[in-house]
Amino acid sequence: MEDKKAKGWLYLLPAILFLSAFMVYPLIDVFIYSFEEGFHSASQTYFGTGLYNYSYVLHDPYFLQALQNTFLLVFITVPLSTGIALLISVGLNSIKPLRKLLQTVYFLPYVTNTLAVGLVFMILFRKTPYTDGFANLVISWFGGGSVDFIDGPYWAKMFVLCFYTIWVVMPFKILILTTALASVNETYYNAARVDGTSRMRIFTKITLPMISPTMFYLIITGFIGAFKAYSDAVALFGTDLNAAGMNTIVGYVYDMLYGNSGGYPSYASAAAIILFAIVLTITCINLLVSRKHVHY
Numbered sequence: 001m002e003d004k005k006a007k008g009w010l011y012l013l014p015a016i017l018f019l020s021a022f023m024v025y026p027l028i029d030v031f032i033y034s035f036e037e038g039f040h041s042a043s044q045t046y047f048g049t050g051l052y053n054y055s056y057v058l059h060d061p062y063f064l065q066a067l068q069n070t071f072l073l074v075f076i077t078v079p080l081s082t083g084i085a086l087l088i089s090v091g092l093n094s095i096k097p098l099r100k101l102l103q104t105v106y107f108l109p110y111v112t113n114t115l116a117v118g119l120v121f122m123i124l125f126r127k128t129p130y131t132d133g134f135a136n137l138v139i140s141w142f143g144g145g146s147v148d149f150i151d152g153p154y155w156a157k158m159f160v161l162c163f164y165t166i167w168v169v170m171p172f173k174i175l176i177l178t179t180a181l182a183s184v185n186e187t188y189y190n191a192a193r194v195d196g197t198s199r200m201r202i203f204t205k206i207t208l209p210m211i212s213p214t215m216f217y218l219i220i221t222g223f224i225g226a227f228k229a230y231s232d233a234v235a236l237f238g239t240d241l242n243a244a245g246m247n248t249i250v251g252y253v254y255d256m257l258y259g260n261s262g263g264y265p266s267y268a269s270a271a272a273i274i275l276f277a278i279v280l281t282i283t284c285i286n287l288l289v290s291r292k293h294v295h296y
Contacts (some may be wrong), residue, residue: 015083033269085173110171118235125149182213
């Protein structure tokens, strides 16, 4: 028995060393940096310890703007992308002869370079001296006025960012949900049809409970991914996200390290720890809710 335990730990040793070196140690290091006031990267010195870095970050207008943008992005895109992906997956599941082909077609945007997709979206929505863009052309068909979605009002830029984010993440969710729907035992559906159960009741009482673990997985990973958003905003609005008013928390951390306002690892560490605490809290809330609504 002891030999089996030792062999098990031996198999786990590479993963433990990898996680310790690249996840646990950096997290501890960032946590320590976040309390070191006036940390200087070159000399590795600081003049005190305390909560000043957190106070500075929480009162920084750029961070508050990034916090607002991130929360809007998370709570708009995650429910919408999951719901739309579920509807599309249900439709694909009912077209059995073409299911695999359509799955491949829907998955193509996911394997396309993020910046390339962002460039296409920027061309579609940007208003230039030569053209108002395809989006404004569609709006004009319905009698609306042109809107600059890239350099215009805040709500327009947030709309494009949310639309782009949903477009990017939805293919993966469709693939996972289509697979989950295909794995549901047909016996349950046949029994429900014999009893004369309506399609809506079958969907809510059989389909959703059976795929609830997959839904929970997508929601959790969706929240975490949306909180880490940065490249999406860069693809649409360029690297100076503070000037565009469209920065995210991860973008703020990057700017504090390497951007125009860079060279402040202590502030970046404090912002990173705040982001970690937010993601951990949201994840714990989701875990508590899943106890009642997820059926394994």
